[in-house]
Amino acid sequence: MTTNIPKVYAFPELDEVADAVADYVVYVQNHALAKPVKEKKLSSSSLNGMVTTTGTVDFKEIRRTPSVKSAGNGNVNNSSSKDLSKKPKKEARFRIAISGGSLIQVLNKGLLTRTDVKWDRWDIYFADERLVPFDSQDSNYGQAKRKIFDLIDTEKYGEPNIYHIEEDLISDPQECADRYEKVLIKGFAGRDSVKLPMFDLFLLGCAPDGHIASLFPNFQESLRENLAWVIPVEGAPSGPSKRISLTIPVICHSNRVAFVVEGATKAPVIKTIMERPEKGLPSSIVNEGAAGRVSWFVDNDALTETFVVKKKYKNRSHEKPEEETPIQQ
Numbered sequence: 001m002t003t004n005i006p007k008v009y010a011f012p013e014l015d016e017v018a019d020a021v022a023d024y025v026v027y028v029q030n031h032a033l034a035k036p037v038k039e040k041k042l043s044s045s046s047l048n049g050m051v052t053t054t055g056t057v058d059f060k061e062i063r064r065t066p067s068v069k070s071a072g073n074g075n076v077n078n079s080s081s082k083d084l085s086k087k088p089k090k091e092a093r094f095r096i097a098i099s100g101g102s103l104i105q106v107l108n109k110g111l112l113t114r115t116d117v118k119w120d121r122w123d124i125y126f127a128d129e130r131l132v133p134f135d136s137q138d139s140n141y142g143q144a145k146r147k148i149f150d151l152i153d154t155e156k157y158g159e160p161n162i163y164h165i166e167e168d169l170i171s172d173p174q175e176c177a178d179r180y181e182k183v184l185i186k187g188f189a190g191r192d193s194v195k196l197p198m199f200d201l202f203l204l205g206c207a208p209d210g211h212i213a214s215l216f217p218n219f220q221e222s223l224r225e226n227l228a229w230v231i232p233v234e235g236a237p238s239g240p241s242k243r244i245s246l247t248i249p250v251i252c253h254s255n256r257v258a259f260v261v262e263g264a265t266k267a268p269v270i271k272t273i274m275e276r277p278e279k280g281l282p283s284s285i286v287n288e289g290a291a292g293r294v295s296w297f298v299d300n301d302a303l304t305e306t307f308v309v310k311k312k313y314k315n316r317s318h319e320k321p322e323e324e325t326p327i328q329q
């Protein structure tokens with residue numbers, strides 16, 4: 001394995017990590033929303049009935065724009081007077097995958113006070129989920145809902161589309177993973193036309209044992225999975241044992257990947273990830289597989305044991321988005 005050194009941004013305090021992560025997220029958001037929209041192919045009809053926070057979705061009408069708001073201006077239902085030449089332009093969406101764990105608090109601290117987060121244009125997916133009821137402290141969606149989504153001033157900023165697992169399926173990891181994969185397929189066009197989904201940004205944490213999302217070191221089969229977008233995980237060595245996780249190829253196909261890691265307990269694993277990539281920890285695989293698109297936002301405590309070149313983070317969310325070279329699908 002070759003060594004790919006990602007950008008590592010280090011900060012003395014957690015609040016500074018949170019501010020920088022928020023700045024970066026908004027920067028990537030602005031970039032994504034400035035991209036021209038490609039027409040999406042919708043092929044599968046087997047997904048109706050999937051559940052999102054905004055209710056049960058009829059996927060024939062899956063929302064690429066905030067449909068309720070456009071219906072509210074009185075133009076949409078009047079088909080007889082519709083001027084097709086003035087078809088409303090499709091708006092770009094910001095597609096982000098978020099992890100659970102400590103990242104949720106970082107996003108809570110960094111994002112909620114900002115006025116430049118275009119929440120109504122976000123499609124939020126989960127990097128992984130622990131298969132527990134949503135009201136459990138261990139539920140990634142539950143925590144994100146309580147600490148982020150419920151606190152958004154939706155009157156002012158609108159609502160994001162949030163795609164989570166189906167709570168009814170928490171006893172069946174395989175079915176839960178299959179259903180969540182279908183949610184992704186629908187969101188990113190049919191699987192026949194897109195080999196892998198491409199998130200604008202994939203946000204990951206990294207646990208002291210080296211797991212990212214619900215991909216654990218030594219779970220070789222999961223780490224080598226190269227067909228499924230979402231896999232079931234059973235017998236996880238820490239936290240809830242049943243989970244689902246997006247896979248390494250999905251993570252690595254993202255436009256940008258950012259790890260957010262803080263605390264002295266993580267210092268040893270960061271050292272291994274950065275200095276011993278040949279050990280094949282999940283993060284090292286991502287550093288390699290998404291080389292050139294990976295950033296780390298880390299506090300100094302997590303870096304005490306690691307020799308790595310630290311970069312100074314420069315706020316970028318105010319920059320005008322530039323054209324990017326898209327990754328080939």
Ligand SMILES: O=C1O[C@H](COP(=O)(O)O)[C@@H](O)[C@H](O)[C@H]1O
Binds near residue numbers: 140
């Ligand atoms: O189990 C999980 O752990 C990882 C890392 O969590 P952290 O609290 O150490 O940052 C998290 O990213 C993942 O979503 C979660 O399910």
